Amino acid sequence: MVKRIIYPPMWMVFGVCAIFAFNEFYPGPRFTSQASQLLGGAILLAGLAMLVVAGGLFKRAGTDLIPFRNVSALVTTGVYRFTRNPMYLGMAAILLGVAVTVGSSLALLVPPLFMAIVEWRYIRPEEALLQDLFPEDYPAYRARVRRWL
Structure with a gap:
């Protein structure tokens, strides 16, 4: 098994740093408004709530x-x-909430990149592990619930 030193929350921190770097140095077209800041804040809070509930x-x-x-x-x-x-x-x-809140179009590249990294480094190996640990229950769960949404 591959040793994973950098855990997913650190990848998220790297992503936040990348979003602010894009915003500062390579923002691309901007879309700042009060509505985008409210939308970004709502997305951010929904993500935080999902993280806390799932962790619980x-x-x-x-x-x-x-x-x-x-x-x-x-x-x-x-x-x-x-x-x-x-x-x-x-x-x-x-x-995504942070990227929408800062209003930098190039920052919107960060969430899908994070998702690709997490899927490659964590989700697919976790799926194999769960298949081995729960050979009866996991395939049924996997068949009825999507990986992301």
Whole structure:
């Protein structure tokens, strides 16, 4: 198994830094308005709420929040009924909210890049692990709930 030193929240922090770098140095066309700031703030808060709720469900199930560590339960309730990766989706929403709030069109490249990195480094290996740990339950869950939305 690949050793992962940089965990997903750090990738989100890198993404926020990239958004502010784009905003400062390479903003591209701007779209700043009070409406975009309110929309960005709402997206950011929704992402944060999803992250907290999903993390709480993991804690309640007694499984670790750190990827690949102490996986003891397959969580399929709450927000996990709508997306298999609500924590990663919440982080992507936070990045999208920040990008919309700053109003830099090139900053909008960061959330999909974050999603690609997370899918490649974490989600696909996690799916293989869950398949091995829960050979009966995970395929059924995977068949009824999408990876992202």
